[in-house]
Amino acid sequence: MIPFNKPFLxxxxxxxxxxxxxxxxxxxNGMFTKKCQAFFENTYGFKKCLLxxxxxxxxxxxxxxxxxxxxxxxxxxxxxxxxxxLAFVRQNAKIIFADSSPRHPNMDVATIEPxxxxxxxxxxxxxxxxxxxxxxxxxxxxxxxxxxVIEDAAQAIASYYxxxxxxxxxxxxxxxxxxxxxxxxxxxxxxxINDEQFIDRSEIIWEKGTNRSQFFxxxxxxxxxxxxxxxxxxxxxxxxxxxxxxxxxxxxQNKRKQLWNxxxxxxxxxNITHFSLPQTPEYATQNGHMFYLVAKTEKHRNDLIxxxxxxxxxxxxxxxxxxxxxxxxxxxxxxxLIHANFFxxxxxxxxxxxxxxxxxxxxxxxxxxxxxxxx
Ligand SMILES: *Cc1c(COP(=O)(O)O)cnc(C)c1O
Numbered sequence: 001m002i003p004f005n006k007p008f009l010x011x012x013x014x015x016x017x018x019x020x021x022x023x024x025x026x027x028x029n030g031m032f033t034k035k036c037q038a039f040f041e042n043t044y045g046f047k048k049c050l051l052x053x054x055x056x057x058x059x060x061x062x063x064x065x066x067x068x069x070x071x072x073x074x075x076x077x078x079x080x081x082x083x084x085x086l087a088f089v090r091q092n093a094k095i096i097f098a099d100s101s102p103r104h105p106n107m108d109v110a111t112i113e114p115x116x117x118x119x120x121x122x123x124x125x126x127x128x129x130x131x132x133x134x135x136x137x138x139x140x141x142x143x144x145x146x147x148x149v150i151e152d153a154a155q156a157i158a159s160y161y162x163x164x165x166x167x168x169x170x171x172x173x174x175x176x177x178x179x180x181x182x183x184x185x186x187x188x189x190x191x192x193i194n195d196e197q198f199i200d201r202s203e204i205i206w207e208k209g210t211n212r213s214q215f216f217x218x219x220x221x222x223x224x225x226x227x228x229x230x231x232x233x234x235x236x237x238x239x240x241x242x243x244x245x246x247x248x249x250x251x252x253q254n255k256r257k258q259l260w261n262x263x264x265x266x267x268x269x270x271n272i273t274h275f276s277l278p279q280t281p282e283y284a285t286q287n288g289h290m291f292y293l294v295a296k297t298e299k300h301r302n303d304l305i306x307x308x309x310x311x312x313x314x315x316x317x318x319x320x321x322x323x324x325x326x327x328x329x330x331x332x333x334x335x336x337l338i339h340a341n342f343f344x345x346x347x348x349x350x351x352x353x354x355x356x357x358x359x360x361x362x363x364x365x366x367x368x369x370x371x372x373x374x375x
Contacts, residue, residue, distance in 0.1 A: 002364065004314040007179040008252065008354035012244035020240040028233035029213065032240040039246050040190060044165040048193040050206050051242070053234045055154040055176030055189040059087035059124075061232055062172045062191065064205050065198045066148045068093045072121040077107040078321040079340040080126045084152045085322050088124070096120070097323040099337040103279055104128070105347065108339065109137040115334070116141070122148040125170065130182075130287035131280055132161035135169045148172070153192070157182050158253050159287035171195040177242055182256060182289055183249060185242040188234055205229040255354050256288025262358055263291045263350065266365040272372040274300050275348075291350045293368075298345035304371060305348055311367045315350050 020032055033051050040049040052058040068074060070092035076085045078097040085095050096115050101108040105128040112123065123142060125133045142149045149170035156166040157175060167173035172195070177188030191206075193199055203213040209229035214220050245252070268277055275293040280286050295301035301317065308315045321340040323332040350364060 001312045001314055002351050002356070002360055003353075004316050004349070004351050005180050006353045006355055007184055010244050010248040010252075012247065013241045016240035016244050017237050020236040023236075026236045028235055028239075029207075029216070030236040030239070032236050032243050033233070036190075036239050036242050036246060039243075040192065043249075044168055044192075046168055046192045046194060047196055048199045048202065050191045050193075050202055050232070051234055051239055052174075052189040052191055052206075052232045053238070054083075054178070054187050055152070055174045056083040056087060057230075057232045058174035058189040058191040059083055059150070059152065060090060060230070061202065061205055062150045062174060063087045063091045063093075064228060065172060065202060066122050066150070068121060071119060073117060073119040074121060075112060075115050075123045076322070077124075077126050077340070078323045078337045079105050079107075079128070079319055079343050080152065080322065081154070081319060082322065082325075083154075084124055084126055085328065088122070089328070093121070094119075094331065095322075095328065097321075097332060097334060097337060097340075100339040100343055102339050104131070104281070105340075105343045106131065106133045109134045112138070113141060116145050116147070120145065120147060122150055124150045124152055126152040126154075127156035127159065127166050129278065129292065130156045130159040130166070130285075130289035131278075132156070132159065132166055132284040134281070134283065135161045135164075139169065142170075150174070151192075154178075154189075155181065155287075155289045157287065157289075158249065159289075160285045162283050167192045168194055172198060177245075182252060182287065183242070183245045185234075185238050185245065188238050188242055191232075201227065206232045252354055253288060256352065257286070258288075259352055259356055259358070259361055260286060260288040260291050262361045263352075263365060266362065267293075267368065270365070270369045270372075272369060274372050274375060275304070275368070288352070291352050293348050293350070294343065295346045295348065300375065301346045301348050303375070304368070307371050308364070308367060313351065313364055313367060315348050317348050320344055 068091040151170040151173035153167035154176035173192035215223035
């Protein structure tokens, strides 16, 4: 069976974990944490980065930093992973779900302005499959209506909007290092801060509501409880693993993009008719996170997954539109979100991981092309 995903190891993960253990400092905010944070700050130009135990946690930090509360509305795409909305629901906000574009799972920027009310405090954008949302239009809305923009960049490492790294455009952003993402640490995440007003408080929230980070820098002579927060920081063991991955970021990205390009070339040259290929707007790049097809009908999508399974290829579908989830459907008061539901019904995601070979991609595309001709 060709699996859907297989976590890639660079070879240095356990060596760095041994170093962390030998150093005698294995709790958070040690040498490897600082190296990882500096890597992101220097490579992409964030004002400040903090490692977290997941992207979900980084999004929760964003919700706390933005002072989201029960009086607020937060605009979130419906077609996304649960955490994009959950982090704000935990602050008791009302979620206003936005639809996808007709041709891309990303939220349709043209539909956002009518969703804004005097209660709206933030817009959370998701760069689906690492492909940028139209950030100029979103940042314009944010400045007109005085909103905070949070980028859920879980899938968007090393991807760009008009040359700007994703995650550096909104006020705050969140990345994931879950084992299904491009760069991994098992579970893991990162908070990116682009607006300086959030920096001081972010360190306090990260360290269980204490000013311990300031204490360790020698800026104050005792530390204590000064704000809300949680234990959002990962141990050095996680950071050591992550650093081994970051050292190989370019190699990982090159291979993933090569596989993505092979899928795209072979399927577009075959002119398949029942499934359409992913579209990358001119302002965006693709980062080899995910290769998906969009079927004309749900039946074609489900039949393709079954057909691939018969040929020992594991393809998957996701997400259930969040406005129709068991947990939140009764709170959705807006209109039907037909494009989000369309991607829920018709999108299929193909195997894409570092150790996948070009021969395996050719085998997968051949199977799809033959199936497309046959139905
Ligand atoms: C993976 C993912 C998350 C959650 O990341 P975790 O690190 O598992 O918390 C959130 N949003 C999106 C869009 C994702 O793809």
